[in-house]
Amino acid sequence: MNTLDDKKRVTPSESQRIELRSLVNLSCEPISHFWPMKTFIHHNPLHGLEHLTFEKAIKEGQRFLKGRGYLSSSENRKYLQQGRISEDSINEALKDVSQNATISISDREISHLEVLRSILIHGTGKVATDVCSAILQPSLNQPEIRNLFKNIQDLSKKKAPEYFLKGHAIREKKDLATQYTLAEWCDQTLGTNVQDQVNGEIIKWVSGFLDEGHAPWGMPERKKTFYKAWKELALDDASGSILGIQDWKSKILDLPDRPEDAVLESLSLLAIPKNLWDGYFSLQLAQLSGWTGFIKWRSEQTNYAWQNAFPIDLIKYMAIRLFYERELVMLACQEKLAIPGTYASINEYLNNHPTGYGLFREFRSRVLPDEVVDYLDMSLFSQDPLNIKDLDQCDSRLISTWEQTIEKQEAESQTLMVMELAQSLNISIQDLVKCTPDTLSSLLDWIEQFPESHHGPIWLEALESSYIKDFAKKISPNLEKLRKSDEMEEQPLESRPLSQSIFCIDVRSECFRRQLEEIGGNETFGFAGFFGVPICYQGFSSEQQTDQFPVLLKPKHVVKEIPRASQGKAAEKFLEGQQIAKTGHALLHDLKENVVTPYVMVEAIGWFFGFKLFGQTLRPKWFKKVMSWIKDSLVIPIRTTLTVGKVQREEAYEMVAAKHRAAIYRLFTEKHDRQGGTVPHEQIERLRKLALNQIPSDSNENEELFRLLKWNASDLEQFILALRKDFNLHERDLGYKIQEITKTGFTVSEQVNYVDTALKLLGFTKTFARLVLLCGHGSTSDNNPYESALDCGACGGNHGISNARVLAVMANNSQVRQRLVERGITIPSDTHFLPGQHDTVTDEVELYDLEEVPATHRKDLLRLQHDLQEACEKNSRERLARFPDVPAIKETDKASLLTKVRSMDWSQVRPEWGLSGHTAFIMGRRLLSRGINFEGRTFLHSYDHSQDPDGKYLEIIMTAPMIVANWINMEHYFSTVDPLVYGAGSKAYHNVVGNIGVMYGSESDLCVGLPIQTVFDGDKPYHDPMRLFAIIEAPLERIATIVGRHEILQRLTRNRWINLIAIDPDTKKFFHFQLMKDWQPIN
Template sequence: MTVSTAREVESHKELERIEVRSLIHLAGETISQFWPMQTFIHHNPLHGLEHLNIHQAIAQAEKFLGGRGYLPNEEYRNLYRQGRILDEAITDAVMPFSENRYVTIGTRNISHIEVLRTILIHGSGTIPHEISDAVFDSLRRDSQVEDFFTRLQSGGILKDADLSLRQQTDQARHDVVNQYTLAAWCDRTFETSLQQQINDELIKWCAGFLDQGHAPWSMPMREKTFYGSWKALAQKEGTGFLLSIPDWKLKLQQLPDRPEDAVLACLQDLDLPQSLWSNVFTLHLAQLPGWTGFLKWRADQVDHEWQKAFPVDLVQYMAVRLFYERELVSMVCHQQLEIPGTYSAITSSLERFPFGFGLYKAFRTGNLAQKMLPALDEGMFTVTPLPLQTLDGWGREADGTWGTIQRERTAKGHALMLHHLARSLGIALTDLTACPPEILETLLGWTTNFPESKHGPLWLQAFEMSYMKRFVNNLAPNLALVREWDSKQEKPEFSRPPAQAMFCIDVRSEGFRRHLEEVGGNETFGFAGFFGVPICFQGFGSEQETDQCPVLLKPKHRVREIPRAYQGKAAEQYLQRQNLAKTGHALLHDLKENVITPYVMVEAIGWFFGFRLFGQTIAPAWYRTFTSWVKEWFAIPIGTTLTVDKLSHEEAEEMVAAEHRATIHRLLIERYGRMGLAVSHDQVDRLRKQALYQAGSDSEDEETLSRLLGWNAAVHEQFLAELRQNHGIHQRAVSRRMHRITQVGFTPKEQAYFVETALRILGFTQGFSRLILICAHGSVSENNPYESALDCGACGGNEGYSNARAFVEMANKPYVRELLAQKGIHIPADTYFLPGQHNTTTDEVELFDLEDVPATHRKDLLRLERDLEEAGRRNSRERLSRLPDEQGMPSLNRSLRLAKRRSMDWSQVRPEWGLSRHTAFIVGRRLLTRGINLEGRTFLHSYDYLQDPTGKYLEIIMTAPLIVGNWINMEHYFSTVDPEVYGAGSKVYHNVVGRIGVMFGSQSDMRIGLPVQTVYDGPTPYHEPMRLMAIIEAPLERISAIIARHDLLQKLMGNQWVNLVALDPITMEFFMYHSSDDWRIIL
């Protein structure tokens, strides 16, 4: 082969690799990204399908994932019987499917829409074929039913369908890699377990490779990538032998080094047409959507420390999966059909023996009538290999009989449907029997063309519209107040409230805000819980950084928590004790996971864990009090502040230089002891510059170092080289360090910008009180892997106190207020901002940085603390009354104790309801909702359209907080309608895996979504699955213009993922969005 030919071949291979990567990436659309558990991010499980209409996306996801997209129809019927779904909403839902036709039965004229309504409410009466004979025979004892069935047959209503065993084979041939992977098709056909075997292998390898420090023995060779480490290690373990794969070690050795080439080789060996590759990839990724969803997320995090250390992506996953499918399918096809395990061989075999395979499938699915079995040798269906040629002969002979039986079953099923319809409509069966054939044919057509599989979207629409109409009617009293306020020519003078508070828009803040306003006449606002300040935060003593903002954003600013200036000694002691605690914890973990030491530990310190076990189980409140006292005694109290101010370039350079000098000084002392200590500051700095700028040393330097340390020129140069190579004292490292340092904090203009933007979004530009609380939120619970799901979604699944503290520190700075005054926002000198955090589990509010509160505001602070405590008691009582295991309405004082106990109880599967049962997202002035009990079901975002004539700030709300609200809503929606596929199932079976998620028992798919205890109350859904109803108080044309500028909003609104409602501020009428030029009034 010539060089040019070799290049052409390699170029062609590279194009094939690119195609494979792009097809696998495209196939991953059906799989939604899954974030690690420690920062649980609510997301839409069908996020990759948002370019489709929601109902189309549900259908596609059902094909690949097998998940249900709606509640069972009977659940909706229960809601209808309870009055939660209105008759008029059902009529509106079925109207587009109805024709302007009616039939006359007896003395009644029955319209098409009435039939559709009846079928929706009472069901279609469809009976499975397997039991239709028994049901029909039991009804046929009634002479009227017998007459009715005779009438249907004699009138030719029940037309014969063309039913043949060959159709079973045609369906099976279509299902191969269109509906099922080759392995799954073999399982369904031959009752094998190939898919489970493949899944078990992939779970094992994924769990080992993706582990983030949870496993006591980490998987070796992970630096070789997922595919590389699997290829190397799979040759050393015996799974290939256990799976009976012939020559498995040799086959593993012969696999290509690149995963794309391995995928291509397997596709070629399976003889899969290129037109089917994308579908094949999607089917494989959908087998374990939890693991592949996490892989998809990891592959996108190119800067993530675990991804950089141990790379993995979906292509590597696919290479491993296709290897196992190729080998196992080949074995089964040889055993069962004596053919190669390829797509072409399988489909050819089905085409050669259509009746034989159809007969075999009918037998396997129980679709052979009992009276057919005596004429067949049942043993022929279970022998290996399968005698398809013999079965094909039998099938040709039995085809007519089978078709006749199927037609009889179909006819009986149709008769039962019409019988059920008559009863549901209240029609006498005798009247229906007397109808002309064309009327019966019409009724049968209306019924069969409206199967129950189509009812889900209509029930959902009726449920949502029923709730929507009640909700907007509930706001009616306040609309009159808004209209009255807006009509006043002169607004009354503003009276400063005792305090003002900015809460997160979270639905759990709604009740707390309402009670805080009632208690002391305080004023509250709602804003996304990161308060418009996207930061990367590192707490004092923590090695981890967290992105404190919605995942849609990437923070450009770093903020660190540092000790206050007077805390130097305390900070050192704090870190020493923290390191001691970490060392003890690591030692205990290593001892527990060791093979030998657990036996000794039980005898030595088992009593200690017994104390903890009994304390947390029997008396959790007392145990928490005791451990808190121990921690307070052991811990060093320390005051901290945040690095909100940005360093100048000169200050940053000096910081880097100081770090370098400290490193050099430490190295000299470690190696030369007192002699190293004698090296002067100036000499250390010269060494730094020599390493950094690679400048040569002068004779004076060499003489000094030779005298102090005994250096010669070679040792001197070796030390400089070590500084560059091992300690990062070179220009590139300095540039990186400078970049990170200059990301810490904000310039004065940036601080003023973030404060101004937040205040203008809220419409909060005047009327400031003396004390303004910026209240973040978080939660505390025991033994709860899903704890971060209860934290702030706008803060990336973290607590939000750091954002609140950063915002407050900015807003209190005099130079920031000067800049704000230049922009027209005049904050009085006596206004003080205060950070706090609402614990949504206990309804306690912790206030931060109290040492900074001026003495002049102490009385204001005491009043606010009293109001917060009382509001917490009231809100706690309201929340507890909704929990199924709390009986009755507790007293105000007892409610806080009960809420605290729930947060401490490690057996509590439901410390709080979290965001369950939410329904709406309101963007508008507080006057719209003040005083109305929204039952903790509504996100409330403050906004004043009068102060936003260009729509700039509404655009920010619609493209960030509203998107997060949609993700939260979709997570809860799908976790409720199918808790096993889209949810995480029951917490009872959960085990944490790899510190990244949970799975059932010791081996399963990683569980995505929310646990059933979060959205269900026993067998009944507690969360009512509806699409988010977003109500925006703003001119319709302003909202339409914003949607038109953003593709994401066009997808969500145009494809009906969100029900968007506008409140026209002029007419005070509600309109529902259908398109930018189609807003329909809600009556």
């Protein structure tokens, strides 16, 4: 056995460590980033492989992640039967793989294309080799089938002696450490469960280390980094000894202090050749791609509090994983084969015993043919360790018999496939029998060269081709309207709409926009839901900031929600109530997680949880009303505004003072068992100033404080010290916080730039209505870990209202409007921008900052609210018809009430379909899509090419919203084609872990992607797995120029991760952009 005792440990050099880190970073390409679920980010699970073509990346995904890359042929055949795939599209898709060749059977010429099309549509007819005989034998009494079988047997190519047995060793020497790890080889060859044992240990440690406040008892020693914490805690962990690892503690103690050194040591003990290291790292990281994807993301976040507190990276992960593998592989190989568990030893074993090993693999992989069993001592296969030499010296007649058996089975399989093909091509068996050997051989070659594994790309091309042609037909009436509009020499004067609304480009907004427009007098636009304003947002009373922008961007501004000027007293009461609620929640949590108190709690307050359980389960609507009434009774309503303008120092001081007063209330509640509200405001203010040394501490004015609180000077001193220590109430922190606040907001020039860009990007530069609604969106559901996946992707998986409020404040700013005139945009003085938010589950639109609406606009506001409510009802009715669990809706039913129930029901696994079902992303004028029912399957981004001659605004759309839409599309695509590997499987088995994600049961990989309920309707896909169609109404040259300027766009289009389609504004014809072929017309 190769151990550290065999040779003296050599400490690696710093250059070796740097090289190792580089290799690990390169090897994580197949592993996509995984963001924590609280800000769910849609992403391509093969994002790191986008430099490869779509087809090659899928093959790499199969190699490392073991995931399927295409929808099954059986599902695609259903699409064909339903007319969603046309035979013409199949023929087009097969042109690139078919040969210009034909064969003659009887008096008929059959092309290679015909054969491929028949195999694709009807299947190969291939069945498992070991059952071919059972299927074919009953038919061999028919002379023509018997003769066909004989002809195919005669064509069988003679293989080298012992090929079938030695083939196992030949293949596995090539695949070892390149296609699978040593642990996987042990499992598939020896029947061990080494891989599961390694994964189980890793999951135990990473889930504990990465926990972000979910576990009641956190893992100790985490500040020492993942590797060092594991080294220390593993000494007291009995798992290693239970797994059979001898001298467990001494091996842990003997590990190097640095994780890089531990990785190099394990690679040396496993004897992995250096030229295989990068691929071997990829295989290791792919075993738990969810956990490693999260580690990869977290290790790159320099400002992530949990990472800064408890450091982890992939090197530290690899050091621990390889340690477990080297020990358990060594154990398995010694026990089962009596060889060391190293790459070199296993390779030598395969090289020295190809025949015996081939017999052993055949025995393990399938039932041995009866003809072979007579020549074997079957007890040899069950010995530990395996007696490979006896198997090597098997009877020579065995090799010949084995070869003949395999050849017969292959001939049977080929006969069945040829018969299946003949039936679909309407060829008789008699004609096949009469074929020349060359013709029959060509036919067999064509079948074997087009196995089921090659069908996926063809089906995908055919599905996409059929879709875009149907799409072109669908919008052709609107193209004709555009043509007539563009040909008019003088455009008619546009009447002022009753209202204008800017919605997110989200597919769920498409339906709502259509309903709102059909009511009459309402014009709508589509814009990425962060409204072009990337901000870090902090809500009032919230301790955390949220990133309100796509992950492609970086924030430049912080915006905070603050009480309006008249809300000072209400704000204090609100914060006090919030603190009481937080304290009560923390107390309840501590009682639940305590070892002893749960036994008492069941008796004391179990009835309360029973009320919640039965209410949410049996009467969710009623329960929601009761809880809302209780909440409204207890929560102090407060009106807020946002720090959009640059905050002056005086305002900043007052904001910090409000926070300080809240801290004092909190200290009274937590430490002194009394409500802060019982202390007069002026005394709270006095305590604040004392803590900040703004007034003398020995003043006689303290007497009133002492009398009121029944304190003495010592009590006051302790209270002030607690404020300074626990809440940072001191002079230095005051200055820091004021400085931070004065950094928030935007200058007037910055506001002008954001409003100007937003309006010109939309082509919305004239004919403004009296009310313009900026409508963000969010989602409301209960008991749903994936709730943020239903929120606004452009806002980082958060609600979009904060961005809408920011842009509304900017657009209403009179100074901003004055400067916009200089840039060619005149917003009438009676135009008011109003923020709102669309709940995509209930379809309700809530309007914000109504106190800012001028009194002169009340009538306009009432009309808009009425139209929004009507659109809500109509859209809910349309959406409910798509849910499999909703019966037909009667005309008398209130559809909006049914959607509300879905948002409240904690047993509802599908509160809404979300973005599932999307297919296209249209960038163009509204006339291109107005009035067309896209069934909630299309992203709509407003864009007017005539107002963007240099392509500046189109470039913004193509390099931000279009990229995000592509990520969304890829996540839905892969979650549909393989819901267990690229998707998150069924919600029924999910458990939240660490506040970062979900896993199956109590131990599994982190579930990546989307749950099956999001993309499947029962057992059939709801989402059509196609690559996104990005359809742009703009000159072809302009689009091509933009693609040429951005490597990411070149990569996506060249490698076919996205379908880039242009509608030529002059000819109104469709073109498909392919980087290597330029623009290809779509008929």
